[in-house]
Amino acid sequence: MKKRALWILTFVLILSVALIAGGCGxxxxxxxxxxxxxxxxxxxxxxxxxxxxxxxxxxxxxxNMIAPSVVYEALQSDPGAYFxxxxxxxxxxxxxxxxxxxxxxxxxxxxxxxxxxLPRDRTIVVTCYSGQSAGQTVAALRLAGYDAISLQGGxxxxxxxxxxxxxx
Numbered sequence: 001m002k003k004r005a006l007w008i009l010t011f012v013l014i015l016s017v018a019l020i021a022g023g024c025g026x027x028x029x030x031x032x033x034x035x036x037x038x039x040x041x042x043x044x045x046x047x048x049x050x051x052x053x054x055x056x057x058x059x060x061x062x063x064n065m066i067a068p069s070v071v072y073e074a075l076q077s078d079p080g081a082y083f084x085x086x087x088x089x090x091x092x093x094x095x096x097x098x099x100x101x102x103x104x105x106x107x108x109x110x111x112x113x114x115x116x117x118l119p120r121d122r123t124i125v126v127t128c129y130s131g132q133s134a135g136q137t138v139a140a141l142r143l144a145g146y147d148a149i150s151l152q153g154g155x156x157x158x159x160x161x162x163x164x165x166x167x168x
Contacts, residue, residue, distance in 0.1 A: 065152040096166035127151035
């Protein structure tokens, strides 16, 4: 009986050493116990469709335009009330533009490649010379998810006609 107990003890000891030695120096693969996040399908067509509807709803409400006097009054009480995007040529911008805490001059044809400079968390008032290019820019920005509105009449037929101040 002692011999048998000695054999069992020896066997257990050898097995233990073999298991320990076999595992040393080798990394055991870690099993991922987390459940993978479900894949969410994005319906891009639905997003574009919703933005188009939003654009046309804006046309019903205010023609996606804002009066120069409203912008001026808001900027007087809060210079950061709106983010102004002036899409006129740099020379014309330098001759005179709206005074605001947040204003950016990007030529109309360059807006698309500079959209990363525009805030997504603020209302962008887009101005040009007469309002035509600003309206087109607003349409594109709204489709891209920006909160944008056009300055009614632009700089020439809106802001300057209302005799509102400019800075250079």
